[in-house]
Amino acid sequence: MQHDSLTAGGGRNVVSETIGQPSILLVSLVKVVVLLFLVLTAVAYLVWFERKLAAHLQGRWGPYRTGPHGLLQPLADGLKFLLKEDVTPAGADRFLYVAAPFLTMTLAISSIAMIPFGPASIRIFGEITPLVVANSNVGLLIIFAITSIGVYGVALAGWSSNSKYSLLGALRSSAQMISYEISLTLSIVGVLLLAGTFNLSELITRQSGHTWGILPKWNLLNPTFPQILGFFCYFVSAVAETNRAPFDLAEAESELVAGFHTEYSSFKFAMFFLAEYASMITVACLATILFLGGWLSPFPQIPALDWMRYLPSALLGIAGLALIIHGVRYSTILGRIALPLLGVVLCALAFLCSRPNVVFYVQGPFWFLAKVFVVLFVYVWVRWTLPRFRYDQLMRFGWKFLFPLALFNVVLTSFAVVMHK
Amino acid sequence: MTPQLIVFLLLAALAIAAAVNVILQRQPIHSAISLIVVMIALAGLFLLLESEFIAAIQIIVYAGAIMVLFVFVIMLLNAGAEEHTNMSRMARYAGLPLAIFFLIELAYQIGAATVSWTPQPAAEGVTRGISMLLFQDFVFPFELTSVLILIAILGALVLAQRDEGVPTKGGQSEIT
Numbered sequence: 001m002q003h004d005s006l007t008a009g010g011g012r013n014v015v016s017e018t019i020g021q022p023s024i025l026l027v028s029l030v031k032v033v034v035l036l037f038l039v040l041t042a043v044a045y046l047v048w049f050e051r052k053l054a055a056h057l058q059g060r061w062g063p064y065r066t067g068p069h070g071l072l073q074p075l076a077d078g079l080k081f082l083l084k085e086d087v088t089p090a091g092a093d094r095f096l097y098v099a100a101p102f103l104t105m106t107l108a109i110s111s112i113a114m115i116p117f118g119p120a121s122i123r124i125f126g127e128i129t130p131l132v133v134a135n136s137n138v139g140l141l142i143i144f145a146i147t148s149i150g151v152y153g154v155a156l157a158g159w160s161s162n163s164k165y166s167l168l169g170a171l172r173s174s175a176q177m178i179s180y181e182i183s184l185t186l187s188i189v190g191v192l193l194l195a196g197t198f199n200l201s202e203l204i205t206r207q208s209g210h211t212w213g214i215l216p217k218w219n220l221l222n223p224t225f226p227q228i229l230g231f232f233c234y235f236v237s238a239v240a241e242t243n244r245a246p247f248d249l250a251e252a253e254s255e256l257v258a259g260f261h262t263e264y265s266s267f268k269f270a271m272f273f274l275a276e277y278a279s280m281i282t283v284a285c286l287a288t289i290l291f292l293g294g295w296l297s298p299f300p301q302i303p304a305l306d307w308m309r310y311l312p313s314a315l316l317g318i319a320g321l322a323l324i325i326h327g328v329r330y331s332t333i334l335g336r337i338a339l340p341l342l343g344v345v346l347c348a349l350a351f352l353c354s355r356p357n358v359v360f361y362v363q364g365p366f367w368f369l370a371k372v373f374v375v376l377f378v379y380v381w382v383r384w385t386l387p388r389f390r391y392d393q394l395m396r397f398g399w400k401f402l403f404p405l406a407l408f409n410v411v412l413t414s415f416a417v418v419m420h421k
Numbered sequence: 422m423t424p425q426l427i428v429f430l431l432l433a434a435l436a437i438a439a440a441v442n443v444i445l446q447r448q449p450i451h452s453a454i455s456l457i458v459v460m461i462a463l464a465g466l467f468l469l470l471e472s473e474f475i476a477a478i479q480i481i482v483y484a485g486a487i488m489v490l491f492v493f494v495i496m497l498l499n500a501g502a503e504e505h506t507n508m509s510r511m512a513r514y515a516g517l518p519l520a521i522f523f524l525i526e527l528a529y530q531i532g533a534a535t536v537s538w539t540p541q542p543a544a545e546g547v548t549r550g551i552s553m554l555l556f557q558d559f560v561f562p563f564e565l566t567s568v569l570i571l572i573a574i575l576g577a578l579v580l581a582q583r584d585e586g587v588p589t590k591g592g593q594s595e596i597t
Contacts, residue, residue, distance in 0.1 A: 096454070138548070141477035145464075148485025152457070152492065159450060159496050167496065174493055178486075198474075198548065 031133045032113070039112055043277045044074035046376065050277075053377070054384040068327075068335030081270035089162055089263045096160035101264065101271035104153030108275035108282070111146040114139040115285045116201045118295050118364025131365070132201065139200040140192075143286065144185060147241065150279070151177045154243070157272070158260035169259025172249050172391065179398040180240040180247075186406035187233035190413035191219050191290045194227070204294030213300055218293035225416030229409040231291045233402055238283040239382065240398065242276060246386040249394060284375040285368075292371045295364035312366040313353035320346030429469055436462035447502045449495045453488060460484040474547045 048063065048070065055062025063070025088097060116132035123129075136142055151174050158170020192198070195206045209217045219227045240247035249259075256262070261272045288294055299305050320343040327339025353362045389397065439458035446452045460483040467476035555563050 093448070093450075096450070136473060138473045138477050141474065141481065145477045145480035145485060148481050148489075149457075149461075151485070151489050152454075155489070155492055155496060156450075156454075167499075171493070171496060174489065174496075178489055178493070181485075
């Protein structure tokens with residue numbers, strides 16, 4: 001455990017150096033554009049995924065009519081949001097009313113720039129760069145800085161709408177976000193004590209290895225002091241921080257119509273909506289990095305398990321074949337064409353992933369995305385299972401249970417780290 | 422002009438413009454937002470000086486925590502537009518000359534100073550350097566400050582709960 005290298009190594013984000021070199025700027029631009037495209041698509045389909053999962057949890061079908069299995073629903077929703085009338089309420093503070101959704105959306109998406117998706121470096125225009133847009137030495141702190149500003153989007157939206165429901169929703173929501181941000185930050189201190197770095201890529205590499213050859217040394221199962229309490233605090237406060245059920249008091253429909261975004265319509269509403277899902281992705285990525293070992297495989301690196309590196313292509317291939325078999329018997333003609341085509345694409349991807357010069361690059365992103373997917377699944381599952389808290393319960397839970405618990409975890413971890421030394 | 426200088430000038434101009442805007446705006450919430458912009462521009466300047474840690478902390482603490490409370494209170498009180506009065510006699514005859522004198526003094530001192538203006542990059546990492554300073558060299562003043570802040574919080578609580586007669590349930594007052 002190296003505690004004396006808080007900022008050494010890792011990132012080469014020396015700011016003035018970066019500004020002066022056009023090639024780095026160009027490569028970063030390419031990465032930003034690709035990532036932005038991927039994230040926006042992921043956000044759109046996360047909405048679809050949540051609706052589908054919620055429906056199946058409740059014994060319904062969910063979106064089914066727009067395209068096969070409702071796969072074109074995000075597209076239809078997007079078009080609807082674009083074409084609807086954009087209303088600004090009378091007496092609204094026009095500048096802040098327009099600025100708030102932009103602020104929320106920008107902040108929600110920009111924190112994903114810090115997330116490293118895999119260990120391997122890729123080559124863009126002859127520049128070798130890691131799979132992360134900004135490999136900063138204080139990446140974690142920058143994510144927290146961005147989240148801490150996120151409160152303004154909610155607060156200003158509610159205030160500038162000139163509506164009592166919006167204002168009440170915004171007040172509730174900001175009080176909640178301020179309260180739970182403390183537990184959120186404290187829950188991570190344990191991880192930082194164990195790892196001794198703010199760099200997200202280094203945080204992951206410090207978690208490599210296995211206890212007794214089986215148990216991965218992820219921070220959740222760290223041999224010095226397992227961060228189970230920390231993970232619990234992190235997950236609960238992250239759900240509260242993103243304003244989702246059971247902590248979605250900001251938009252309690254039965255009391256506040258829709259909370260802080262009551263007065264928003266058309267694409268401004270869509271921006272709040274998308275921002276919620278984008279921050280879900282950020283929070284899930286962060287949970288993966290901090291507690292679940294990021295891109296590291298859960299299996300030990302031994303020759304007997306060498307075939308594990310073909311797992312991504314095997315899974316993709318099975319999914320593709322299943323889609324083809326299911327697709328040819330689908331009820332609509334569009335489905336009979338589109339689903340098998342999608343299946344063929346997946347099979348082609350599976351074949352590509354099994355090529356010897358590609359298989360190495362796929363491992364990191366595969367495990368990373370798989371873990372993020374599991375976290376997102378739990379996230380949605382929780383929302384459609386638990387009833388909403390009452391406001392005083394929410395505050396009591398945050399301040400009298402979660403906050404002391406996170407502090408307790410910090411104290412215990414500090415002792416464990418000192419003893420271990 | 423180096424790219425660093427251009428970025429510096431942009432950030433400095435943003436900081437100054439937002440700072441002036443804090444005073445000129447009549448809506449308290451607009452002033453608060455301008456102050457947040459100042460904080461963020463300052464964080465950008467810290468980034469330019471290779472102090473990533475300070476930049477992040479600047480945003481987390483000032484823009485993310487302190488100003489949130491400002492905005493929260495302004496929203497809670499629903500403070501309306503304030504009235505700008507003409508300068509009072511005190512401000513006109515005492516304040517204005519003093520301010521001008523202070524500005525001249527500042528400009529003179531900065532002009533006469535002989536320090537190097539190029540930033541000195543921290544050799545062994547800013548985070549480590551700061552934690553060494555805080556928790557080894559200045560650990561006593563640091564802890565003393567936290568006690569001071571704790572006393573201030575307790576004082577505020579005592580003042581807030583004095584002689585209202587209505588004991589709040591579990592010390593928790595309803596906000597909505």
